[in-house]
Amino acid sequence: MHYIDGSWIESANTFEVTNPATGETIGQVADGGAVEAAQAVAAANKAFASFAALTAYDRSALLYKAWTLMTERSEDLARLMTAEQGKPLKAARNEVKYAADFLLWYAEEAKRVYGETIPSARANQRFMVMRQPVGVCAAITPWNYPISMITRKIGPALAAGCTMVLKPAEQTPLCAIAMFKIFDEVGIPAGVVNMVNTSSPEEVGNVWLQDSRVRKFTFTGSTEVGKQLASQAVSNVKRVSMELGGHAPFIVFDDADPVHAAKGLSLLKFLNTGQACISPNRIYVQRTIAEEFLQTLTTRVAAMQAGEGTTDGVTIGPLVDTASVDKVERQVQDALDKGAKLLTGGQRLNEGGLDKGHFFAPTVLSDITPDMRIHNEETFGPVAPVIVFDDERDILDKANDTAYGLAAYLYTDDISRAWRIAEGLRFGIIGINDINPTSAAAPFGGMNESGLGREGGHVGLDEYLDTKLVGWTV
Ligand code: NAP
16 A cells, blocks of 8 residues: 555555565555656645644644554564564564654654854844755665664654655565554644555656655665665755665774673674664674684574574574575675685575575674675675784774775773774764664764765754745844
């Protein structure tokens, strides 16, 4: 189903949604295209003036109601997410909570869209700066965080007074439909939020990019697709936000506790089976503690249980599709061919009932070198590639040696070193002895080819606001 102008709409064609852990079909979803995309923009455009004219308190109340209903439905949403996307139930519950936080936080922040007055050099002149919603926004979201990537955009857009058209990922439309049911039930006015499902993302994206009524384009997904979309958005000078891929360094210095750092890495790297934009992709550990770090890491990773996310004890879910398993396997094989050492894992998992899903064993590789694909390409899978280093002096050059710039992590108990390294890392998010530097209240986003703009926090709201200067002769 699509949700356009406050109504649920079917299409003649449908596409199938499957459970990546079992291969079972769990839904058929209306397959839209250019027609529905255009209808959605027309609805969002029609709704804009009256929605923008609501008071901030009214918009806040709508977001607060959506947060309340989402919270009531959190267990159903988490179970749906596990079935559709594959992450273990505990991780799905965490994502639902994180996603709901954006609705609550922006319900509060909606009331704080302040302007300013500025002194003038002319005695009879006054300056006033207003913040106003940018207008109709188009959003495209990925499958790996199928609910939070929606609320991270819709929360601030609605707080600002924008209306939105959104296309969720093809693999996870059911989570998106469940969220739009919430928006519908809490009385968000018709046309304010619209959703089009499609198996032809380019067709829908093109309509939204070409339509000059769409004033902002916000995308979360791969750098490759993000670059194409951003270049097209230039043609009618849309505002653009891009949350793209990453290749995070994770640096463990010799003054840190190697056991604690290995525990942190095992939790962070294998979260969502490595399918996270902020997942570590190059793990640097200083030589004097490398053995203890690798031993702890390998023991923990070897004990991880893969399977369907609703099974007790499972911490590793499936990858999203066969192509993802192929990519991980190619990177591991390439590393092994070029001299990497396999410490655990390294193969597809087909036994014990896993043959119908897309499973790859949680893997630790050491002796990684810069010529290996895994050193440069985003893995998006359950593989921890480890590099031993000797000297702090060249670690910043190594860590920064990537086109990406999303997240970076370091473990150290030396506060001067922590400051020095955090300042030198060219990444938008830094975790110091911290494996979860994210929150609805904090800015999330990347430098370099990891993106443009930030989501979350008050800067996430700025992305949906225009600044207007009023000069006034009194
Ligand atoms: P993707 O292939 O770029 O797809 C993302 C979204 O874009 C999907 O909805 C997809 O639709 C759509 N899309 C693909 N090609 C398109 C086109 N030509 N025109 C319009 N839309 C198009 O990325 P993914 O594999 O789903 O997601 C994983 C990537 O997202 C990783 O690189 C990850 O690092 C990044 N990510 C970044 C963040 C962040 O905040 N920085 C957060 C999460 C994920 P279909 O589903 O129909 O293909």
